[in-house]
Each structure stands twice: as structure tokens, then as C-alpha cells.
Amino acid sequence: MSVLDSIRRQITPVHPEGYVFIAAFFVATLALAWLWSPLGWLGAIATAWCVYFFRDPARVTPLREGLVVSPADGVVSFSGYAAPPPELGLGARPMQRVSIFMSVFDCHVNRAPVAGRVIRVAYKPGLFLNADLDKASEDNERNGIVIESAAGVFGIVQIAGLIARRIVCFVNDGANLSAGDRFGLIRFGSRVDVYLPDSARILVGVKSRAVAGETVIAETAIDEPPRLFRQS
Structure with a gap:
């Protein structure tokens, strides 16, 4: 397994439904940072939370009947x-x-x-x-x-x-x-x-x-x- 494949395994994918929200949070972060840098850091934290919220991890489902x-x-x-x-x-x-x-x-x-x-x-x-x-x-x-x-x-x-x-x-x-x-x-x-x-x-x-x-x-x-x- 390559290093790149190992890194990919550790990264939880984001569901496509979240892309537009993450983009909006990112743009807002840039605007806040331009106004006042401490606000930009707050925006960065909110953007990271948005990415986390829309995570879509793989799951292992038990398949026994019943x-x-x-x-x-x-x-x-x-x-x-x-x-x-x-x-x-x-x-x-x-x-x-x-x-x-x-x-x-x-x-x-x-x-x-x-x-x-x-x-x-x-x-x-x-x-x-x-x-x-x-x-x-x-x-x-x-x-x-x-x-x-x-x-x-x-x-x-x-x-x-x-x-x-x-x-x-x-x-x-x-x-x-x-x-x-x-x-x-x-x-x-x-x-x-x-x-x-x-x-x-x-x-x-x-x-x-x-x-x-x-x-x-x-x-x-x-x-x-x-x-x-x-x-x-």
C-alpha cells in the first residue's frame, strides 16, 4: 500500500450535500479575515466544523437475518x-x-x-x-x-x-x-x-x-x- 493510499484511508469523505455549505462557510471566512483577522480564525473553526458535520464515513453493517x-x-x-x-x-x-x-x-x-x-x-x-x-x-x-x-x-x-x-x-x-x-x-x-x-x-x-x-x-x-x- 502506498503512502497516498494510507492517507486516503484515514480521511473521512464528505457527503456531496455538504459541498455548498462548506463553500459558503469558506467564503464567509475569507470575508471575516479581511475585515479583522481574529474573526477569520473563528470562521476557520466554523468551516472545519461544517466539514466535520457533513462527514460520511464507511460503516460495517452486520448482515445476519433478523x-x-x-x-x-x-x-x-x-x-x-x-x-x-x-x-x-x-x-x-x-x-x-x-x-x-x-x-x-x-x-x-x-x-x-x-x-x-x-x-x-x-x-x-x-x-x-x-x-x-x-x-x-x-x-x-x-x-x-x-x-x-x-x-x-x-x-x-x-x-x-x-x-x-x-x-x-x-x-x-x-x-x-x-x-x-x-x-x-x-x-x-x-x-x-x-x-x-x-x-x-x-x-x-x-x-x-x-x-x-x-x-x-x-x-x-x-x-x-x-x-x-x-x-x-
């Missing part, structure tokens, strides 16, 4: 039962849900939790409340996709947050996804909810850290007893 992986990097803020949004067409009956809150320091590229076919994409405008609040599931701007898999039907909802003002979805109806595939991105702080079929058993607790495409958040059709959690 595994459900996290769709987002962040902290589990909810694990239990909740009614899915009506636009998903999953009915009014409460379903198992795992909510993952992404801070402005988390990677914001979202990944498919299971392999399957996208049977619905539904966007709904709304408010921009703090995504860590439970009512954000009902009131905030959001985009939902429904994936039909061998284990059942899953609903994934991208929810805009207090700072987020743009939800990006890369897939359309009929798309076939593998577990861990990139399906969207939310800019600047947000949340992703996963609605799980009855066959699934949640394996993460509130305040657990999750890594998109890698952390197993649930399993389907398993016989082992439910897991308990404690904070220490």
Missing part, C-alpha cells in the same frame, strides 16, 4: 410503543418505536435499518421544535419511508429539529435497499424514528449510543428473553 440496525448516529431518546404518523399508512395502533436523537456533532447521514423495498415515501411540513421532545414526532417537519422486508413492514421517519431546516431523502417508491444503505440526510440537528413490526424485539435502552448502519437496535423472530438495561 437484525435491525440503527438508521442514525446518536442517542436513543425513546424506546417503547407509540402510534405511527398517519401519512405512513401503518394504522393508528401503537407500534414499537425507537427514536434516535442526533446532535450537531453526530454524523447526519441516515441508513436503512433493514433490507427491503420502499413502498411509500411521505413528506409532511411542520414546526421546528427541539427534536429531543416527544411531541416533535407529531408536530415537526418530517419525511417518512416505509420499507417492506422479509420480517415485516418498517416505518422510518426523519424529523427536523430546532436548528435543522432541510430533510433530504435519496430514495423513491419502489427502490430496493440493503441494510446499511444510505437513504437520506438531515441538516444540523434532528431525529430519526423507527417503527417496528410485532415480530421485533428492541435491544437498546434509552440513553444508549447508536451508530448508523452498525449498531443492532432490534431483532425479529428470536427466542431469547427480553434484555434489561441499567445506567452505571
Whole structure:
């Protein structure tokens, strides 16, 4: 392996959605530096953060049948039962849900939790409340996709947050996804909810850290007893 190849392996790529923002931050930094050099240093720090925010690292996704992986990097803020949004067409009956809150320091590229076919994409405008609040599931701007898999039907909802003002979805109806595939991105702080079929058993607790495409958040059709959690 050449030195250049080794360096490339250490550099995390930036998602193309971030190019325009990084360019804007860089231009603003030049303008600030021209006005007063200390402001230029502040702009440089903000530009570096913007590059970091739009990072798109490779992930190693476990592929055993029945595994459900996290769709987002962040902290589990909810694990239990909740009614899915009506636009998903999953009915009014409460379903198992795992909510993952992404801070402005988390990677914001979202990944498919299971392999399957996208049977619905539904966007709904709304408010921009703090995504860590439970009512954000009902009131905030959001985009939902429904994936039909061998284990059942899953609903994934991208929810805009207090700072987020743009939800990006890369897939359309009929798309076939593998577990861990990139399906969207939310800019600047947000949340992703996963609605799980009855066959699934949640394996993460509130305040657990999750890594998109890698952390197993649930399993389907398993016989082992439910897991308990404690904070220490």
C-alpha cells in the first residue's frame, strides 16, 4: 500500500450535500479575515466544523437475518410503543418505536435499518421544535419511508429539529435497499424514528449510543428473553 493510499484511508469523505455549505462557510471566512483577522480564525473553526458535520464515513453493517440496525448516529431518546404518523399508512395502533436523537456533532447521514423495498415515501411540513421532545414526532417537519422486508413492514421517519431546516431523502417508491444503505440526510440537528413490526424485539435502552448502519437496535423472530438495561 502506498503512502497516498494510507492517507486516503484515514480521511473521512464528505457527503456531496455538504459541498455548498462548506463553500459558503469558506467564503464567509475569507470575508471575516479581511475585515479583522481574529474573526477569520473563528470562521476557520466554523468551516472545519461544517466539514466535520457533513462527514460520511464507511460503516460495517452486520448482515445476519433478523437484525435491525440503527438508521442514525446518536442517542436513543425513546424506546417503547407509540402510534405511527398517519401519512405512513401503518394504522393508528401503537407500534414499537425507537427514536434516535442526533446532535450537531453526530454524523447526519441516515441508513436503512433493514433490507427491503420502499413502498411509500411521505413528506409532511411542520414546526421546528427541539427534536429531543416527544411531541416533535407529531408536530415537526418530517419525511417518512416505509420499507417492506422479509420480517415485516418498517416505518422510518426523519424529523427536523430546532436548528435543522432541510430533510433530504435519496430514495423513491419502489427502490430496493440493503441494510446499511444510505437513504437520506438531515441538516444540523434532528431525529430519526423507527417503527417496528410485532415480530421485533428492541435491544437498546434509552440513553444508549447508536451508530448508523452498525449498531443492532432490534431483532425479529428470536427466542431469547427480553434484555434489561441499567445506567452505571
